[in-house]
Amino acid sequence: MKLGVLTNLYGQLSLEDTLKKCKALGIQGAEIGCGGYPGKAHCDPEKLLADKQAMDAFVALFQTYDVELMAFACHVNPVHPNKKIAQAGDREIRNAILLAEKVGVDTIVTFSGCPGGCPEDQTPNWATCAWPTDFLQVLDYQWNEVLIPYWRNLGEYALSHGVMKIAFEMHPGFCVYNPETLLKLRAAVGNVIGANFDPSHLIWQGIDPAMAIRELKGAIYHVHAKDTQLNTFNISRNGVLDTKQYTEENDRSWIFRTVGYGNGEDYWRGMISAFRLAGYDKVMSIEHEDSLMTVDEGLEKAVAFLKPLLISQPKPGSISWA
Numbered sequence: 001m002k003l004g005v006l007t008n009l010y011g012q013l014s015l016e017d018t019l020k021k022c023k024a025l026g027i028q029g030a031e032i033g034c035g036g037y038p039g040k041a042h043c044d045p046e047k048l049l050a051d052k053q054a055m056d057a058f059v060a061l062f063q064t065y066d067v068e069l070m071a072f073a074c075h076v077n078p079v080h081p082n083k084k085i086a087q088a089g090d091r092e093i094r095n096a097i098l099l100a101e102k103v104g105v106d107t108i109v110t111f112s113g114c115p116g117g118c119p120e121d122q123t124p125n126w127a128t129c130a131w132p133t134d135f136l137q138v139l140d141y142q143w144n145e146v147l148i149p150y151w152r153n154l155g156e157y158a159l160s161h162g163v164m165k166i167a168f169e170m171h172p173g174f175c176v177y178n179p180e181t182l183l184k185l186r187a188a189v190g191n192v193i194g195a196n197f198d199p200s201h202l203i204w205q206g207i208d209p210a211m212a213i214r215e216l217k218g219a220i221y222h223v224h225a226k227d228t229q230l231n232t233f234n235i236s237r238n239g240v241l242d243t244k245q246y247t248e249e250n251d252r253s254w255i256f257r258t259v260g261y262g263n264g265e266d267y268w269r270g271m272i273s274a275f276r277l278a279g280y281d282k283v284m285s286i287e288h289e290d291s292l293m294t295v296d297e298g299l300e301k302a303v304a305f306l307k308p309l310l311i312s313q314p315k316p317g318s319i320s321w322a
Contacts, residue, residue: 001275001310003303004029004070004285006224009295011041015058018042019065025303029070030062031109031222031285034099035092036076043072045095049102059103070283071107071222072096075169078154079146080124081116089113094157101161108158109167109196109222112176112185115146126173147175148188155192167196167221178207179215186219194221197280198287199271203228203262204240204254213274220280225306226287227262230254246291256289258298260305268309276311284310 005027010018015032022030034043048055062069074096076089096108117125117138127135127142151166158166168176168185176182179195186193197220199209213220234242234253242253249255259268275281284306288298 001272001281001312002028002068002070002283003306003310004031004068004283005299006031006033006038006073006285006287007042008033008038008073009288009299011039015042016061016065019061019067021299022067023065025300026307027067027286027303029068029283029285031071031073031283032069033073034096035074036089036110038073038075043099045072045092045099049095049098055099055102069103069105070285071109071167072100072105073109075109075111077111077113077124077174079113079115079150081119081121082123090154093154097158097161097163100163106163107165107167107222108163109169111171111174112147112151112168112181114174115142117141124173126175142175143184143188147185151185151189151193155189159192164192165194165221166192167194169196169198169201169224171198171201172205178202178205179212182216183219191219194219196222196224197275198224198226200224200226200228200256200262200287200289204230206240210270210274213271213278213280217278220275220278222282223275223280223284224287225259225284225302226289227257227259228254229257229262249291255291258288258290258293258305259286259302261290261292261301265305265309268306272309272311276315281315 007018007030032043033039034045048058074093076092078086078089078093080086114124114126125138127138129135170177170182176185182195195216202209202212231253240253244252286302288295290298
């Protein structure tokens with residue numbers, strides 16, 4: 001498995017300066033934001049698709065610094081009930097697919113999105129209860145009338161352009177937020193749908209990442225390396241659902257942390273071994289969202305923590321002692 005990074009943490013730097021940092025730290029792969037929440041600081045698909053010289057220069061930078069372009073990140077909500085927002089998201093993810101085709105990348109990282117509760121809504125409606133039964137009607141509308149038809153169409157589009165893997169980050173607030181919902185959409189749409197396994201969003205829901213990896217065997221297409229620190233005092237008072245600002249670290253039930261600052265080495269060794277058992281051996285892409293550390297310190301500590309833990313050599317074909 002290779003060590004990578006989602007490069008939008010250095011959005012204020014040029015792509016070249018970012019890749020220089022990656023090379024110096026021993027990072028082997030890059031996940032590049034190209035729309036939506038990750039932004040377009042290092043890659044604007046529309047511009048690159050319209051300018052072959054610029055695209056060639058973009059690709060050449062990765063070769064110059066010996067950093068592999070592993071995936072494009074385009075986290076959008078293309079099923080948003082506000083049609084303008086949905087159309088913008090759809091355009092961005094389709095442009096990401098077209099760019100991926102041109103440069104030989106087979107993985108797009110994104111969200112499933114979340115529609116409204118009915119055709120007249122203007123804001124997303126994340127339904128998490130079976131009662132009152134209104135919520136079941138919301139879920140039926142979202143999945144059967146919006147989500148599945150949209151991703152069937154988009155999945156076919158991706159496959160027709162050589163993008164074999166749409167990796168959903170399982171994120172509360174969107175329809176796909178845990179292994180069960182990921183596998184539900186995959187069953188309805190096909191194997192073009194898989195997971196971007198980000199344990200940080202699972203930990204605070206009470207999900208055991210190693211068990212979730214086992215559940216998702218064969219459906220993991222990308223991995224984010226990000227940790228979550230649980231505040232057991234606040235959880236015991238208020239539970240894990242928390243809408244307080246992320247800057248209110250002492251008052252929240254949980255906060256995002258650099259790997260190793262939410263859970264220790266044994267926890268991450270278990271995850272890394274589970275990935276190998278599940279057949280995933282591509283990349284762990286560090287995502288920095290630790291509000292207690294600067295970008296430089298957070299990334300450096302994440303690299304130093306993960307390097308000794310990653311299993312980098314191929315799995316042996318036979319067991320020498322058996």
